[in-house]
Structure formats: structure tokens, C-alpha cells
Amino acid sequence: MHIVDGALASPVVIGGAIATAGGIALGLRAMTMERIPAAGVLSAAFFVASLVHVPIGPSSVHLILNGMAGLVLGWAAFPALFVGLLLQAVFFGFGGVTVLGVNTFNIAMPAVIVGLLLGPMIRRGGAHAAFWGGVGGALAIALTTGFVAVCLALSGDQFLPAAKLVFFAHIPIMAVEAVLTAAAVSLAIRVKPELFRAMETQP
Amino acid sequence: MAGRARGAAPLRQVDPRARIVSALAFAVVVTGLSTLGALALAMAAALLALGCSGLPAARTLKRMAMMDGFIIFMLLILPFSTPGTPALTLPFGVVATVEGFRLAVEIGLTANAVILMLMALVGTMEPVMLGHALARLRVPRALVHLLLFTVRYIEVLRAEYARSRVAMRARAFRPGSNRHTWVSLGHLIGMMLVRALERSERILQAMKCRGFTGRIPLLDDFSWQATDRRFCALFGLGLLALVALEVALVHLA
Numbered sequence: 001m002h003i004v005d006g007a008l009a010s011p012v013v014i015g016g017a018i019a020t021a022g023g024i025a026l027g028l029r030a031m032t033m034e035r036i037p038a039a040g041v042l043s044a045a046f047f048v049a050s051l052v053h054v055p056i057g058p059s060s061v062h063l064i065l066n067g068m069a070g071l072v073l074g075w076a077a078f079p080a081l082f083v084g085l086l087l088q089a090v091f092f093g094f095g096g097v098t099v100l101g102v103n104t105f106n107i108a109m110p111a112v113i114v115g116l117l118l119g120p121m122i123r124r125g126g127a128h129a130a131f132w133g134g135v136g137g138a139l140a141i142a143l144t145t146g147f148v149a150v151c152l153a154l155s156g157d158q159f160l161p162a163a164k165l166v167f168f169a170h171i172p173i174m175a176v177e178a179v180l181t182a183a184a185v186s187l188a189i190r191v192k193p194e195l196f197r198a199m200e201t202q203p
Numbered sequence: 204m205a206g207r208a209r210g211a212a213p214l215r216q217v218d219p220r221a222r223i224v225s226a227l228a229f230a231v232v233v234t235g236l237s238t239l240g241a242l243a244l245a246m247a248a249a250l251l252a253l254g255c256s257g258l259p260a261a262r263t264l265k266r267m268a269m270m271d272g273f274i275i276f277m278l279l280i281l282p283f284s285t286p287g288t289p290a291l292t293l294p295f296g297v298v299a300t301v302e303g304f305r306l307a308v309e310i311g312l313t314a315n316a317v318i319l320m321l322m323a324l325v326g327t328m329e330p331v332m333l334g335h336a337l338a339r340l341r342v343p344r345a346l347v348h349l350l351l352f353t354v355r356y357i358e359v360l361r362a363e364y365a366r367s368r369v370a371m372r373a374r375a376f377r378p379g380s381n382r383h384t385w386v387s388l389g390h391l392i393g394m395m396l397v398r399a400l401e402r403s404e405r406i407l408q409a410m411k412c413r414g415f416t417g418r419i420p421l422l423d424d425f426s427w428q429a430t431d432r433r434f435c436a437l438f439g440l441g442l443l444a445l446v447a448l449e450v451a452l453v454h455l456a
Contacts, residue, residue: 004274005234006313013234028345033417036345037410038403040352041360045399047353048360049392055380065392072396083350087357090325090333093266093318094273097230158285158303162277176385183389184396192397 002103003148005096009155016102016151023078023108030075030199038198042072043080050084054176061173067140068181070111071119071133076199077111078104102151110143122185123196130186137181138174145170212257215327218431219336222324225438229324230317232442238452239305241445242312248441249319256323263322267315274314278307330354335421348419360399367391 008016031039046069053060069077082104089095095103114136121132149163188195214222233245253260282290285303292298325333331351338347371387378384 002270002273004270004310004314005230005317006310007274007277024346028343031345031349033345034407036348037352037406038400040349041356041399041403041406042396043349043353044356044360045395047357048364049395051361052364052388052392054388055378055384057380063392068392068396079346079349080353083346083353086350087330087354089318090321091330093263093322093326094270095318096314097227097317097321098234158281158306159277161280161284165276165280179382179385180389180392183386184393187390187393188397191394192400195396195400198400 002095003099003106003151005098007155007159008099008102008151012151012154013098013102016099016105018101020078020082020101020104020108023075023105023112024082027073027075027078027080031079035076035199039073039076039080042198043083046080047084047087054180056172056176061176063180064107064141064144064173064177065137065181065184066107066111066144067114067136067138067177068133068184069108070113070115070140071122071136071185072115072195072198073111074115074119074199075112077115078108081108081111106144106147106151109147110140113143114140119196122189123193125189125193129189130182133185134178134182136185138178141170141174141177212327213255214252214324215257216430217434218425218427219328219332220340220425221431221435221438222328223333223336223340225435226321226324228438228442229320232445233313233317233320236313236445236449237309238449238456239308239312240452241449242309242316244448245316245445246312246319248445249316249323252320252323256327258323258327263319266322267319270318271311271315274311278311281307281310336425338421339425344418351419356399356402359402360395363398364391364395367394 046065049063049065052063054063066077066081069081073080082100085095085100085103085107089097089100118132118136118139122129122136145167149167152159152163152166229245229248233242236242236245253263282299282303283297285300285306287300287302289298290301290304328336331354334347334351334354337350338344368391371391376387378388
């Protein structure tokens with residue numbers, strides 16, 4: 001899922017950086033000082049969740065959970081996921097430097113889209129919340145892999161097979177993320193429905 | 204004098220701001236290179252930086268190899284998907300091209316040199332120092348605070364996650380490739396998020412109780428010194444040398 005330095009064409013890299021800067025600016029506007037502790041601790045929680053390895057078939061995958069991040073954080077998912085990717089690049093050596101913008105956009109934009117589309121359905125609560133959570137979990141991964149594939153395809157025809165490989169390799173991950181997000185939503189909506197309003201104006 | 208470690212590895216004595224800006228400049232220059240000679244020199248520079256960084260070389264290179272594991276498939280496909288002069292023909296008429304091999308090597312060298320330089324220059328900082336240096340480099344305050352909060356609580360939440368997994372194991376949970384595992388882990392993640400939010404409420408209360416006004420003071424006091432000027436001059440010369448080699452090689456070809 002991480003794209004590395006040197007693979008993408010310059011216009012894609014620059015476009016990604018600009019789009020991410022815009023997304024972060026929007027996210028920071030939603031994040032007043034009162035909400036920074038919540039955003040920070042939740043951002044840490046999503047970072048830890050992304051280190052969880054889930055067995056699937058003979059191997060295991062690590063979670064992304066950007067659908068859940070979008071449902072909980074809204075636009076604040078941009079700065080939160082950017083911080084996560086920055087820390088991963090600096091301290092774990094995953095990803096890259098110039099592609100930080102592209103990588104953040106590919107993960108955070110789907111999160112925001114899921115948050116905007118499905119957030120209202122989930123906040124209503126009830127038995128359907130888990131279902132929509134599952135849809136959101138799968139949709140976010142589908143969009144992310146789609147964005148990664150488009151970035152690769154825009155960088156040259158020789159990347160097309162790799163783009164297709166990325167897309168198909170992520171179909172089982174979509175299923176896992178859907179089941180996991182549905183379960184996480186169904187628990188959180190019963191235990192603490194405010195979780196899905198964490199970044200909204202407090203009453 | 205905060206931010207500097209005397210007697211430590213040479214690179215750790217350089218001002219954190221200079222290290223961050225240098226790593227960024229290195230990334231931009233190296234992604235722009237396309238000749239294998241210049242990229243090889245960049246890779247050598249990154250390895251040299253690793254040597255001067257005080258990071259355990261074996262463990263850092265292993266991390267880098269793990270990243271390569273993720274991109275290796277893309278790199279292996281490239282020789283076959285790039286049109287050009289055939290270099291090798293496999294059965295069933297599959298052709299690998301010279302241009303494809305070149306591109307794969309180019310991407311591999313770029314990606315590894317950039318990430319290695321980043322780990323050597325920036326990865327050696329305390330995460331808190333990274334946040335403070337970014338603030339001094341005019342990164343928006345809210346983003347810096349978010350970063351500081353995130354690094355502070357990653358370890359706390361990781362320990363909480365580990366405790367939950369022990370509790371699950373004590374109740375005979377064995378992860379497998381099945382729905383029960385995924386649902387259980389989903390509940391675990393949901394609970395982690397709920398607890399994270401509740402923890403953040405307590406943190407905010409505690410901060411308000413201590414007169415939090417919306418500004419977190421940055422205690423690190425960076426001072427720009429002769430060492431930093433020398434480092435920047437040397438690094439700048441190195442980048443110029445990379446560009447000069449690239450230009451020379453392109454003209455020769």
C-alpha cells in the first residue's frame with residue numbers, strides 16, 4: 001500500500017502533496033485546542049491498530065482501518081493519518097519522503113469520503129450501524145487501492161500490471177476490514193456513541 | 204543546549220532543524236536523479252550517513268529490507284511490463300527488457316537511499332525533539348501538538364493492546380483465519396478506541412486543571428552553531444556533487 005520514492009511521475013507527487021496540504025488544513029480547522037487531546041490519543045490508537053496483524057489464509061495482513069478513522073475523525077483523519085505515516089517513515093523506514101503527500105491522500109481521502117457518506121447512517125445508531133460500518137470498512141480499502149492504482153497508472157503504462165496486482169491483492173483485505181470495522185462499530189455505538197462525534201462541536 | 208548530544212555519534216550533534224531540512228533536500232534531489240552512477244553515489248552517501256548516525260547498522264538495514272519486501276513484486280514485474288530492447292526471453296514468449304531492468308534498479312536505489320538517509324538523519328531524534336524542531340521550522344502548531352500527543356500515547360496504547368491480547372489468550376482465544384477471530388479483533392479495536400476517547404477526556408480535564416490555555420510551551424532551546432554551518436555546507440556540496448555527476452553522465456551518454 002505504501003508507494004516509495006522514485007516510482008511516481010513528478011506531477012503525481014506534486015499533486016498529492018498539494019491535495020494533502022489542503023486536506024490537513026481542513027482537518028486542522030476542525031481541530032480546536034479542546035479537541036487536540038482526543039485527536040492525538042485516537043491518532044495513536046489508529047497507529048497501534050495498524051500494527052495489528054490479522055491472520056488471513058496462510059499469511060497475515062496488517063490493518064489500515066481508514067474507514068473507521070474517517071467515521072471517528074472526519075476531516076481530522078488527514079492530519080492524524082499524516083502523522084502516522086510520518087512516524088512510520090522516520091522511525092520504521094516504511095514508505096518515503098517525497099511520496100508522503102501521495103500516500104497520505106490515498107489513505108486519508110477515502111477515510112473522509114466514508115466519514116461523510118456513512119457517518120450520518122452510523123450516528124443514527126440501531127441495528128443497521130454495524131452493517132454500514134462494514135460497508136465503510138470495505139469501501140475505504142477499495143477507494144485506497146483504486147487511488148494507488150490510479151497513481152501508478154498515471155506514472156506510466158509500465159506500472160499498469162503492478163497497479164492491477166495491487167488492486168486484486170487487496171480484495172481479501174477488503175473483506176477482513178469490513179468484518180472488523182462492522183464489529184468495532186457495533187461495539188462502539190453501544191458502549192460510547194459519542195465516539196462518532198468526537199470531532200464535532202461539543203454541546 | 205537541548206537537542207544536542209555531546210560525545211554521541213557525529214550526526215547526532217548537528218542541530219535537528221538542519222537534519223530535517225537536509226533529509227528533505229536529499230529526498231527531492233535523489234528522486235530527480237536518473238543515472239545509475241549518480242544513484243549509486245547517493246546510496247553510498249546514505250550508507251555513510253548511517254555509519255555516522257549511531258544507529259545499529261544491521262537492524263536498520265533489516266528494516267530497509269522489510270520495506271523492499273513490499274515493493275519487490277512491483278520491481279520484479281517492471282522488466283516485463285516496460286517496452287524496449289529485449290534482454291532476456293523466458294518460455295511462453297515473455298520478454299524482459301533492458302529499460303525495464305534499469306527502471307527497477309533506479310526505483311530500488313532511489314527508495315532505499317532516501318529512506319536510509321531519513322532514518323539516519325531524523326530517525327535518530329527523540330520523537331519529542333522531532334516535534335519541537337518541526338515547530339521551529341514553522342509547521343502549524345496544531346499539527347505539531349497532534350504529533351506530540353500521538354507519540355506520547357502510542358506506547359501507552361500499545362501496552363493496553365498487549366494487555367487485552369493477554370486477557371483474550373487467558374480466555375482461550377486463538378487467532379486463526381476465521382470470522383470469529385476477525386469479529387473478536389474488531390471488538391478489541393472498538394474497545395481500544397472507546398478507551399482512547401475516555402482517556403483523552405481525562406487528559407483534557409487534567410490539562411485544564413493546570414491552567415491549560417491552548418498553547419503548549421516548547422522547552423527545547425535550539426542554538427545554531429559553527430558545527431551546524433559546517434554540516435550544512437558539507438551536505439550542500441554533496442548534493443551539488445550528485446547533480447554534477449548526473450549532468451556529466453547524461454551528457455556522456
